[in-house]
Amino acid sequence: MTPTLAGLPLTAVVPPLAAINWHSFFFLLFASIACGFAVAVVTATNVVRMALYLVLSLAATAGLFLLAGAEFVGAMQLMIYVGGTLVLLVFGVMLTAQAPFVSIATSGGDRVLAGVVGAALLGALLMAGLSVPAWRAPASGKLAEPAATPLGMALVGVRVDEPAANAPEKAVRPGYLLPFEIISIHLLVVLVGAAYLARAKRRKTPRAIDVAASVEPPASVAEHAAIGRGPAGAGSVLAGGPALTGGPR
Amino acid sequence: MVDFLTSLGLSGLLAWTIAAIVSAVLVLNVIAGGALAFIWAERKVSARIQDRLGPTRTGGRFGWLQSVADGIKLLAKEDLMPEGADGLLFRLAPYVSFCASFCAFIALPFAFDVVGQRLNVAVFFVVAVLGLEVFGVILAGYASASKWSLFGAMREAAQVVSYEVPLGMCVVVPVMLAGSMDMVTIGEKQAGWFWNWYLFHDPFTFVVFWVYVTCAVASVNRAPFDLAEAESELVAGFHTEYSGLRWSYFFMAEYGSMFLVSAMAAVLFLGGWNGPIPVATLVGLSEGTGDTAPYLVRLLGLANLIGKASLGVIIMMWIRWTLPRLRIDQVMTTCLKYCTPIAAVMFAGAMLWQIILPGGLMPGVGRPGGEIREGWLEGPGGRAAVKPVAEGEKVARATREATP
């Protein structure tokens, strides 16, 4: 008599060790970390904790990319997204730190509305995603060729990767030279624009934050939020720092 | 290792777990044992540079056990946390730093095929993970609820992130010369005598090596780029409020990163596990059959790599105790006005050298010219095949792919 748990055989709920598909196990691990911390970003109130949860969520996403066989995209996610964009974000959080007594929470009505819209959107996306039978077929386990060189060649305009298994004979496989050039110019424009926007300006009238800082002295040293607002704060130490890190990488 | 364990009769899962644990323990010992050795070396090297002796009492005449004594002292210290500190982030920060340093060792080869996990984007992965160490620093600085910590953390984050740009450009040059981001392949291509090393491949790569050294020293926050822990200015920067075992995690992460960038320099520019004189080939070991000959060759390679990396670390210590510290604006100037343009121009130069003189200055001696670099034409697997293919055939195949 096989042991049961709530009417189902126990082995269905807690599978024996030999039957575990380790790819699925790690997928479940990374997926729960990514989704869990993404939801934590929504629910957290402290901005620094939100940034930390976002870092963990995106790092777990890099793990998901590696599990799907996209090694280059996974490494790129770690380097550019987590190592670049999120450092930028954390810089921004530190530079605009507010005193804790300023409540910046959303009102209840807005939250309910957002919850309803979010649930509807999630339902629609899940229904769309689970509706195509071809997408629910179990993984075939075919290993992909390493993508670094084919990707590099495609960005120069030449496609050297093998065509998909049952692609039509005369399928057009375009190179990515034009998007590559457009993105290069785009990054240059962004670099110049962000540096210009974030430059230290010569002012005749004092900045609003300096006025605010002189009017309300920080309560105690432990108010680490006040550090960001001080006149000798991190902003002057890093003249133009954050804007430089968003450039071409 | 997995095959060996399964041949002993263990089940697949147990074999994989044991292999993973052994690899992790080995890497951990490299970092921890290395830190132990380098702490002692630092004290001795700094002492000699400052015309004094350094530790001479603990454990005999050379103070061998000084590091052990330091470790015991750190373990026995009181575990403090400042009053206004964010508890979770304060406790998490040292582990984040250490994990980033540790994870990068996964892709670092210590000899031919002696690597935690052979990735075909190994160089990219190591540079990416090194950039994650800055999160531990920022968390530590913020969570300490102290002005000095926050300043130090911000400075260090700006420095590390800015120096990733020239570091990436420097690292791309050996990748371009070898045709693959797989570090095992890059090391393999430098086999033979020392003139096969990429350092001596062309003058542009020679200059790029020195730019890499500068960027690597800045990346791990060693003097003269160590304003984040500027002892005379910021108390101790981002780890001011850390004491005891928590502080030692930051320390281990720093020494681990120093060893890592030195090992990377060795693999990318200095031939990796191939010594200056190919002893194994001369003695005849590399053609040996059976189990012991390849094992000895790899052991020799391991010793070579660790020797070169340790030499790099000692040179970093030498630089630290010789040069004065740079100001933050000088650090940024060095990065943006000197390192980045030089690295970019040298990269262009190395590329032109490859196109104009693919066989090097003396074709026929050393590397063959005009070879297919990565094995992507053979299919998945990616192990570099040195297979001369006529230029015309390559172009014909490429044009056939491009036209529908």
Add this chain to the structure above:
Amino acid sequence: MIGSLAIPPLFGLLITEPVSVAHYLVVGAIMFTAGVACMATKRNALGVLMGIELVLNGANVNFVAFASPYLAGEGARSLGLDGQAIAVFVIVLAAAEAAVALAITLNFYNNHATVDVDRADDLKG
């Protein structure tokens, strides 16, 4: 439709059966919705920026899932290199957009001493 992911033996099934593209699509959907909720509810401008990053990441997960020949079923076709190239472009563009958004936020902070987006009402009627 949702029957294949029925709740009771969920854990056991998930670990023993190989995953499919649909699993990744679910993860992408959850991240996307979390990002949209973040953009809608947060009053901190940086919180909104984090929502944007989550949205772009959710889309990237979908692209990589479609691009993977490992995940595609037997005889099904994957996007292959095209999907990975698009994911690479999305990452680069997201980094660029985060830089500009942060510069704007810093300017706003310098001028208004707050990052509360509800206080950005200078042009209000």
